[in-house]
Amino acid sequence: MTAWPEARVAVLLAAHQGRIWLPDQIQSILDQIGVSVTILISVDQSTDGTEAYVDHAALQHSNIRILPHGLKSGTAAANFFRLIRELDPEGFDYVAFADQDDLWDQDKLDRAIGQLRLRGADGYSGNVTAFWPDGREKLINKAQAQRRWDFLFEAAGPGCTYVMSRHLFEALQSFVSTRTGALGSVYLHDWFCYAFARANGFSWWIDPEPKMQYRQHQNNLVGVNQGWKARMGRFRHVSSGWWLDQARTIARLLGLESSAFVRSWIDPNKRSGYLVLVLNARNCRRKAIDAFFMSMMVLLLAIHPPSYETD
Known part of the structure; x- marks a missing residue:
């Protein structure tokens, strides 16, 4: 644990057909140390009981909140943009993204926030350890030095590693809230959010130390290029x-x-x-x-x- 004051973190979790993985993912978020976590979940309409599961989880944990069901966006990007628009950032110091199928190390958020504070940055992403059902693991290294225009051509690593200061998040939220229609043509929310930060002068740190297990399966939207x-x-x-x-x-x-x-x-x-x-x-x-x-x-x-x- 760090010596910093305990940070209040809103975790935005987009779900779709994720009933099989959500219990482990949510528990790994609830188990975060050194931070106070609130999870906001948006479910793109599912047929596997995802909605019922997250409703039950919210009844069991006061720090889990659910957006109204019925969304039929069809893309993870649209689901995340909905979460960005709907979160009330009042009372939070940082905002993080979460997928529905990964496993977070207990100090994932504590490490990210410590790095943001140490480096005076507003945006954070990091390397991950990909893992497969057969037990294979592989470090996914996205922490090369940033280039002048890299933000227009790639994300800052997997979006599930992103953590943003409230200052950056509020600027992003303001932009997203006024351009809902135009953002429909954006396929990858993490690429766009990184581009927004860099294009608007926010400092971003890509951490070489992996702090999450990045699950690989046949339903990954992007996943590892293997x-x-x-x-x-x-x-x-x-x-x-x-x-x-x-x-x-x-x-x-x-x-x-x-x-x-x-x-x-x-x-x-x-x-x-x-x-x-x-x-x-x-x-x-x-x-x-x-x-x-x-x-x-x-x-x-x-x-x-x-x-x-x-x-």
């Missing part, structure tokens, strides 16, 4: 232009079109923009191998760009 099936899925996202379209969407939402760098590639029909990204790939991804992969994929898009309609 195996040919996962790699091929990500290759299709990049080679189809989807990933770059998401970067353009986030850049526009954050009002970054006036930047000379963003302006050079924001128009998908401008072939020279792909070449700009190839030349600047090392400023766009934290890991060198990811920058190399990005440059190769974007070069393919420059040679064979996706077809876009013009107004």
Whole structure:
């Protein structure tokens, strides 16, 4: 435990078809040491008893709160954006994200908040230890040095590691609350939240020390890029232009079109923009191998760009 005053943390948990994993995930959050935790849960309509389970959990624990059921968003991002809009941050010092299927070390939040205080940062994410049903484990390292533009092209690690100061959260909440419709085109909430923080001058720390067990199973939304099936899925996202379209969407939402760098590639029909990204790939991804992969994929898009309609 740290010598800091006990922090009050709101944990935003988005659930969908998670009945089998939620008991362990919620218990690992309730077992956090050195902090005072309140869990706010939003359930995207499920058929496996998830709603009934979280309702029961809220009856058993006064620090578990449930948003009204009936949401049919269809995406984890929309579910998290709902949680961001609905949380009343009054009375909390920090806000964290949680998935429904992981296991948190007891000092996960205490470590994160200690690092935020020590470094004077507003946003935190960290490495994780992925684990599989067959007992395999693997460190997922996302803690490479941040680059000038990495926030437009990748998240700061798994969103389930994110912890934000109230100052950052309130700024994010204000933005999200006024752009509900536009955010419908954002597929990954963690990528967007990191981009929002960096684009608005908030300091972010990526911790090399893993403090959670990142469960891998066939229903993971993103998960670890392991195996040919996962790699091929990500290759299709990049080679189809989807990933770059998401970067353009986030850049526009954050009002970054006036930047000379963003302006050079924001128009998908401008072939020279792909070449700009190839030349600047090392400023766009934290890991060198990811920058190399990005440059190769974007070069393919420059040679064979996706077809876009013009107004």
